[in-house]
Amino acid sequence: MDSVKKYFENLFGKVISTDDPDFKRKRLLVITVTIIIVIILFIPLVFFAISALGLKESIKDLEKTKGQKTFSLTAPYVPDELIVKLKASYTEEELARIEKKFKELGVVSQKKAFESEDPLLRNYYLLTFKKGTDIKKAGQELTDLRELVGVEPNYLVEVQASPNDPFLGQLWGLEKIQMQKAWDISQGSNSVIVAVVDTGIDYNHQDFVGRNIIKGKDFSTCDLYSSNDSCSSPKERDSDPMDDHGHGTHVAGTIGAATDNNIGIAGVNWNITLMAVKTIGKDGRGTTQDIVDGVVYASDNRANIINLSFGQSSSCSGSYQNVINYAMSRGSIIVVAAGNNNVNAQNYSPASCSGVIAVGATTSSDGRASFSNWGSVVDIAAPGVGIYSLSPGNSYKSRNGTSMAAPHVAGVAALLLAANSSLSSAQVESCLVRGADPINTDKPIGPRLNAYKALTTCLNISPVPTGASPTGMPTITLSPTPSQVVHEIYGGVFIDANGNKAWDAGESGYSGAQITTSGMQALSTLTDTSGIFSFPNVAVGSYSVNLIIGGQIRATAGAFTITNNTRQIRVFFFLPPSILTPTTIGEQAPSPTPIQITPTVIQTTPTLSITRQTSPSPTPIQTYTCRESTPAKKPLPGSIKIGSLVCEPN
Template identity: 45%
Template sequence: MLKKITSIELINKFKNLYKKKKTLSIIGITSLLFLITLGIFASFSKDTKTKEISGPFVKDQVIIKYKVDLSQSVEFKQKLTSLGVISQEKVYKTSTNPSLSKYYILKLKQGIDVKSVVKELSKFNELEKAEPNYIFSAQAEPNDPSYPKEWALQKIDMPNAWIIGTGTSETKVAVVDTGVDGSHPEFNGRISLAADCASGTCVDSTATDNSYHGTHVAGTIGAATNNGVGVAGINWNINFIVAKMLNSQGTGSGTALVSGIIFASENGARVINLSLGGAHACSSMEQDAINFAINNGTTVIVAAGNSNMNASNFSPASCQGVLVVGATGPNDERAVYSNFGSIVDIAAPGGNSNGAAKTAANTILSTAPGGSYQVLQGTSMATPHVVGVAALLLSVNPGLSPSQVKSCLVDNADPISTDKPIGPRLNAFKTLNAC
């Protein structure tokens, strides 16, 4: 209980403190006395119900602690319902400890903002605590020996994103490209389906990579991770669908592209990576294939192109419904080659050696055919970073539609300042934490 103190005694105490510290102003003393005379001395006590919310937490749950158990109170249940609470359940069901027995977990309606609910609950006099249901995980980054060289994964905050999820083999990602070297140790047993679509008709094949491009792209998306070998991929566990439609020179026809898109979507790909393009407007055939994929629940993510030009003159970047990716360098600058413009939705690390020798420090290190690794740069390298995070997001929240995946990625990316518009830069942790 607070001891009563007169105003004169309080002033004398402040005078003594002023002599010692020389820090309290007359205005400050007067303000304090004014508050006391208003009878709100209690406002000086710090709110102990809730702390600043940081770090990942379960998206549809809140933890509360009652002062007195009101879990069966109809009136209090109505107050919770007004905030979007659909159920409550005791956390420690068998505990006889009087403190622990007052903790309950609240289940929220889908889409309700946890932080807002916690803020409102902290105002309830009936509650002692209100806080998110925080997520914990083993604090270990991948043990792949080349992981420290992968600056792009740090740039998009993969270490924190991996606390939320590392991917699942149930999520299928399609690489429509030059093929993928399935014999590479990083892809052992992870290619669930492959076809050669170069003729315009997809036929079963190993779709091995007789170039290098598709294998490099696939490594960024989902090289086997935390296996003590080579590089780390964004998804530690994932299944690939490979549609080979580009030849060893990296070229292919429109019919081959369309066949690859349809093949991938029909066989369950949740995301398609198109690290390719041509200097023409989106054709009707390309648009129809993309529409088919999107309507089938497949997110289509494409490279903006490497011609340092407006991406509106590039395809499939100029097609409707796709997510268009520009490239950045290690300092969030637009890569000198990256196409740009209002149709570029999001940027991601693609490397930017800018005439200097290409190294892991300024380009993207990933897998190469023959069990090897190499550095490359381009919007082709930026795109699989976004595809990888999209797949990771779908492994955590598989019910998202293609339009929702796009919104989650773009809305939670980091604003960057570039010489020409290429959108905000991908942030994996913010994306997974928000969606």
């Protein structure tokens, strides 16, 4: 008892006495308080230790996933199919890893996704898997495979229109955009080709009699999709783009139904050449694969303007952006529907792709159509409610949709080119937007198209005085160009693994770097998944090209001059661990500081198949380039086969 008494007296002095009759109760209270104090002090330490361990594991997990991309499915897609992009060349070990992964995932066939042999599109392949494959899981595993540049679903697209009362509205849209006054300036030209990449065109319609119509091709591969998005009625591609749906004929009628013929309606253009390119089946749906081939066909066949009145609920994919870059590099102006989902168009394609003219829909009172997508990517609006136009079988129909708004813009763009064929894509867009009428809408869809003001704004024509009734076509003085050369700044950003300031086989591109130009035009874009960037249809003048990473200009190439005869200038940036050095093909920059470059001007789109050793080692590494196996072309000796792919030694 004395020892206990001494303990408590030492601990609490005389506060608690062992002689106290309540000693036991007070002792218990003190012990309890002591235990509580210890717990209060100890538990945070435990939690801190646990949190530290958890943080350590989280950091490990973060390090594991750093740089990984997530594969997602954001819109209806074709089951058991994926579109992948291969690198320009491979080592034997890399090919072995690809073959192993394909076998693990149940790939049953590989074929070229698109018909084009252009470097932007030729390395895309369509993979077909065993029936019932979990495409999201397969897509993620292939996305994680470093040997592939890109992976995306074979998305389904839909036309952006819906039927309406066939007698509603008639041609209020043409009146709203002041077509009567515009026709006194330009009535179009048969030398301007507008491609309608859609469900085809009923080229036998009575309101197309006398109209120049190029019968392109039918790229659609399915007439009817089932409820689970698989094709229940597959079809072969052919050379007849006849419309069996009606959407494409309606779009084409707005652009160029025969005018002043005492039949039916009037199109925006009195004179025009239409190109029918069918990419969508009779149920109003098509695939990414079919769309891309249709756009390539249109641009390869000299379409000045390509109208795309369809869409899907996903942001712009690599294949969509590449085919748009491809078409623009050949001088085509791309006009697209903003979409009919009443959502931000930045999550919709092709409206969210760079370089397109995205069109929202307005009502007769200049309000935003309730269905029209909106947002900063929508450049301009046009009538899209109760639009009366052609329907197959010599009939007519009224439809709603951004699909109906887009051809108004495409048609006026054609009028601008008819008046001045030297206008670039950027200049045409500027004419359309600057000449449009400001409107107040609940959500942004840009100004509303005004054909008359677009023409007077860009052609420097004095407006017709109110009440005047001009006759005939005014004489317009234009500045001719020596030739219809399309000017492009093209290049890439690469990780320079061996520090030789040059691209070597196996070196990856740097995705997402911002590239800007200064000088004649201030332009901006991001490098794609391959590290490639392109500014198609740039104006003649002096330029510098800047590489921006982390918000800072890290290197500048230029200045250089694009002349009337310049086809293309290529600028490449190489990123070693501690230096950013711009250079052009055939040159090596001596220092990381901005340098004057001598542009390399070529007449074709460049390829990344640059012949170099992959490293400064004594023995060069053998690399292979893959293609689709065809009976007409035998594989080179030493080739490696992966299913229907043939990878030939370089």
